[in-house]
Amino acid sequence: MHIPDGFINAPTSLAAGAVAAGGVGVSLRRAAQTLQEKQAPLAGLVAAYIFAVQMLNFPVAAGTSGHLLGGCLAAVLVGPWAGALCVSVVLLVQGLLFADGGLTALGLNIVNMALITAWGGYAIFLLLRRALPATRTGVTISAGVAAGISVVLASLAFVVEYATGGNGGAPVGTVVAAMVGVHTLIGIGEGIITALTVGVVLGVRPDLVYGAADLQTPLVLAPKPGDPAREVS
């Protein structure tokens, strides 16, 4: 979903750049307040993992592929603020080193693939968690479904940008239908990859998962012989 230079005109790209800069600034401040010490290196790993998985385009329809966006995945693992930063780092590396995603479109791409998927995806994740049982399975399913929907949200964000300042004169109505259609399919892949990844991390180190912090069982003191275990705080 990386927008190259040229699809969207300069004023719209510039405006998106301002929104992206503001969003990254907010994310930096909020991440500084919420990111736990042990999660800082995890956030670096999440960025590297998203870079790797974004290389793995999977086929979705005749002659079309999709890849993970990863914002919702990152938000569930390290929180929406650090999560948005993870994807922004990936987009920066891709734009500067790999010529993937236009430099003038970096703001557009950060808005669509980092901010909307991390923040929007996490908001949907929280709503789903309220509806589903507070178990690891509930967290995994919520993460997967929210991630899938976040891809459609990102595709809608592109449509808004195209309607505002798109080049090439394609009718917005047909662009909406085409973008939402194909990104619903890509969202299914996003959901599966996100659920698998969250499920594995919950299995190995559930204490590291930001979006499952409430599932942590309290520390239990080793019981004295014949004495029932007591919970601490």
Place this chain on the structure above:
Amino acid sequence: MRSSNLRIFLLGGLLVAIGLAMLVSGFASSSPDGLNKVAEDHGFATTARQHLFENGPLAGYAVKGVGNDRLSTGISGLIGVLVTFGIGLALFAVVRALRSDRDGSEPTRAP
């Protein structure tokens, strides 16, 4: 104990990322992605301009000068994973240093 577990977890995760970027990337679909396909189908693909770094050493997830496609993609993936991990570690170390409260107490977490 806990911190060594964390190191093992991070190392394992990094190896998974490297494996995906180096080995699995060669099997990725080369079809255009959703946005590019829509752009082709609806006539605005031609508005794309060449990337400023189109001729960079890693442009297009290929290492300049490496003839074998799969090897070229794999090495570019390895470099990308390591660079992203390095920048991520540095960024989030800075983010942690930005904390306004220095008393070391952990904030309560969502959700």
